[in-house]
């Protein structure tokens with residue numbers, strides 16, 4: 065697809081985001097972001113392009129950058145042609161990403177749309193706080209409630225905590241797109257394959273459900289006893305890494321935690337075992353550790369084989385990056401699903417812009433009236 069194709073793709077995507085389009089129309093009349101700079105850190109792909117256009121139409125100056133390995137470079141060109149400042153590209157390494165994050169913060173944003181809480185972290189301790197921020201992900205929420213607890217001097221609306229996002233996006237959106245991306249990268253039949261899903265949170269529930277629908281024998285590994293119970297009662301086998309390392313055919317992580325699959329675990333896996341990660345950061349599978357002990361070789365687009373000295377070998381999809389965005393040709397969650405998530409984003413940013421006093425300092429859920437408005441709009445679209 066060339067630059068012209070991106071124009072058409074943006075039109076197609078926008079046509080299927082009716083809730084965000086309604087919001088964008090109102091923004092262009094009311095201009096809630098007039099005079100404000102919004103720093104946006106999110107996967108840069110056409111659906112986010114529609115969100116960014118809505119914010120710009122509402123009067124904002126937007127400066128944006130993507131996440132590691134998921135940026136759509138053609139969209140970057142498209143957005144730059146619209147006069148929007150976008151830093152970075154799909155090929156950026158960790159150092160370039162860190163430097164781009166500092167550039168974003170140096171723009172002194174009035175509002176921040178973060179994805180992983182890394183920008184919020186840089187802004188803590190700054191003399192001049194933004195009016196507020198939104199945080200998109202589970203991983204960002206973990207940081208806000210962990211190392212940043214009690215330290216953020218401005219409101220952060222955690223989109224991930226919205227029950228709407230958990231049900232619609234994390235469960236159904238991620239479930240569907242992760243299974244689709246694994247199939248597209250491997251071209252393998254999933255029937256009767258032992259698919260080991262790590263984490264029975266929102267994403268894990270969806271991955272298990274869509275994996276089972278695709279014919280896989282799904283096994284869940286989940287340390288939380290109540291969620292493990294839910295997995296069993298939903299009809300999945302619940303097991304441990306100890307047992308599954310040598311039995312699984314396909315391993316998928318969705319936990320928000322580092323090194324869920326260790327190098328020792330990988331050394332015990334069957335030859336040709338396939339590994340993929342759906343969690344936000346590329347450290348759920350310890351690929352850095354793996355590179356120290358196993359020899360990598362290219363197995364075609366998006367698959368790397370790791371050969372151990374002991375004779376074993378495994379295949380890792382997209383080097384452990386978020387599989388539903390990093391695999392070549394993956395488009396992430398369905399358009400309609402992100403219509404919901406980005407409508408929450410747009411309305412939360414508007415709340416922070418025009419009525420920040422209604423929000424308290426620190427992390428907090430999406431205001432109930434915003435959840436209610438977006439839920440009603442989606443029911444009206446889908447019923």
Ligand SMILES: NC(=O)c1ccc[n+]([C@@H]2O[C@H](COP(=O)([O-])OP(=O)(O)OC[C@H]3O[C@@H](n4cnc5c(N)ncnc54)[C@H](O)[C@@H]3O)[C@@H](O)[C@H]2O)c1
Pocket residue numbers: 201202203204233234238262263264265266267268285286287288291318319320321324342343344345386387388397
């Ligand atoms: N790929 C995507 O498009 C996408 C979209 C949304 C969220 N995410 C990311 O997916 C990850 C999970 O999100 P979620 O909403 O499901 O979170 P969640 O908190 O609902 O679930 C995570 C689950 O993992 C379990 N867990 C923790 N450590 C584990 C371990 N060592 N082994 C097995 N299970 C373990 C937890 O007990 C919990 O049940 C996060 O990193 C999030 O940012 C990805």
